[in-house]
Amino acid sequence: MIAPEEFLEDTRDQGLKELEEFLRIPSISSQPDRADDVRRAAGHLADRYERIGLQNAEVIETAGHPVVYADWLKAPGKPTVLLYGHYDVQPVDPLELWTSPPFEPRREDGVLFGRGSSDDKGQIALHWQAIQAWLRTTGELPLNVKVIAEGEEEIGSPNFEEFVRTNRDRLKSDYCVISDTAVVAKGFPAIT
Numbered sequence: 001m002i003a004p005e006e007f008l009e010d011t012r013d014q015g016l017k018e019l020e021e022f023l024r025i026p027s028i029s030s031q032p033d034r035a036d037d038v039r040r041a042a043g044h045l046a047d048r049y050e051r052i053g054l055q056n057a058e059v060i061e062t063a064g065h066p067v068v069y070a071d072w073l074k075a076p077g078k079p080t081v082l083l084y085g086h087y088d089v090q091p092v093d094p095l096e097l098w099t100s101p102p103f104e105p106r107r108e109d110g111v112l113f114g115r116g117s118s119d120d121k122g123q124i125a126l127h128w129q130a131i132q133a134w135l136r137t138t139g140e141l142p143l144n145v146k147v148i149a150e151g152e153e154e155i156g157s158p159n160f161e162e163f164v165r166t167n168r169d170r171l172k173s174d175y176c177v178i179s180d181t182a183v184v185a186k187g188f189p190a191i192t
Contacts, residue, residue, distance in 0.1 A: 001137060001138075002137055003137060004130070004133035004134045004137050004138070005133070006137075007133040007136055007137045008129060008130070008133045011129075011133075015125065015129045016107070016112060018048070018125065018129075019105075019112065019117070019121065019122060019125040020105040020112070020114070021044075022041070022044060022045070022048075022087075022116075022121050022124075022125060023103065023105045023112075023114040023115065023116050023117055023121055024103050024104070024105065024114075025037055025040055025041040025044060025103075026089070026092075026102075026103045026115070027040070027041035027087055027088050027089055027116070027151065028088070028089055028090070028091050028092070028154075029064075029065055029088035029089075029151055029152050029153075029154050029155050030090075030091055030154060030155050031091060035065070038065045038066075038087075038088060038151050039059075039065070039066065039151075041087045041088070041151070042059045042065070042066045042067075042068050042087065042149075042151055043059055045068045045087055045124065045149055046058060046059050046068050046070065048128055049068070049070035049128065049147065050070070052128050052131055052132035052135065053072070053131070053132065053135040053136075054070035054071060054072050054131065054145070054147065055070065055071055055072060055073070056069065056070055056071050057069070057070040058070070060163070060167075062152075062159035062160075062162070062163050063158075063159045063162070064151075064152050064155075064158060064159045065088065065150075065151030065152045065159075066151055067148055067149065067150045067151065067160070067163050068087065068147075068148065068149045068150075068151075069146070069147070069148050069167075069170070070146075070147050071144070071145060071146040071147070072131070072135075072141055072144065072145045073144045073145075073146075074140060074141075074144070075140065075141060075142070075143050075144045078142065078143045078144055079143050079144065079173075079174035079175060080143065080144035080145070080146060080172075080173040080174050080175070081143055081144070081145055081146070081173060081174065081175045081176070081177060082146045082147075082148065082171060082173035082175070082176045082177070083127050083145065083146070083147045083148070083176075083177050083179065084147075084148055084149075084150075084176060084177065084178045084179065084180070085120045085123050085124040085127065085147075085148075085149045085179045085180060086120045086124075086149055086150045086151065086152075086153035086154070086180060087116075087120070087121060087124060087149045087150075087151055088150070088151045088152060088153055088154045088155070089115050089116040089119070089121070089154060090115070090119070090154050092115055100113065102114060102115035103115055105117065119180065120153070120179060120180045123179035123180065124149055124179070126179070127147060127179065128147075131145060131147075144173075146170075146171065146173055148171065150163070153180065
């Protein structure tokens with residue numbers, strides 16, 4: 001049996017390809033003509049969660065763009081962590097300022113470029129890859145996990161408060177990790 005860290009190293013290229021697939025979806029929440037793309041991103045994420053072994057993967061409707069939820073609650077007596085992220089992205093205009101098409105990810109000198117790669121699809125991908133590594137190598141997680149990803153963060157989360165209020169019991173956890181934060185310094189992301 002290999003360690004989760006070794007699994008991540010062995011599957012690094014596949015993990016990047018999966019992230020690139022996610023980045024190709026132009027989930028721009030502020031543009032009504034992209035509403036179908038936002039929903040497609042939500043469905044893509046719920047499918048990914050299911051494929052890696054999370055349970056109860058669901059696209060939950062709101063008055064606006066949906067929230068994606070999944071969990072793994074098979075560690076009785078262990079704490080529960082709630083992982084938060086968002087799958088919507090900022091608009092790309094002015095397009096002429098881009099050095100490559102924003103929804104066609106590219107790798108350069110070990111860095112992946114594409115709209116959403118650092119805000120916040122890349123962080124979501126890190127969550128699913130870490131969970132997948134643990135489940136594939138050990139068959140379990142060292143704690144209980146709930147994940148939520150909203151589709152309206154880039155427009156101020158107008159429906160997220162209501163979602164949290166109506167799903168309070170479902171979201172109850174001991175800890176919450178918010179991956180949509182600043183960078184302390186190059187190579188040192190902040191986690192809240």
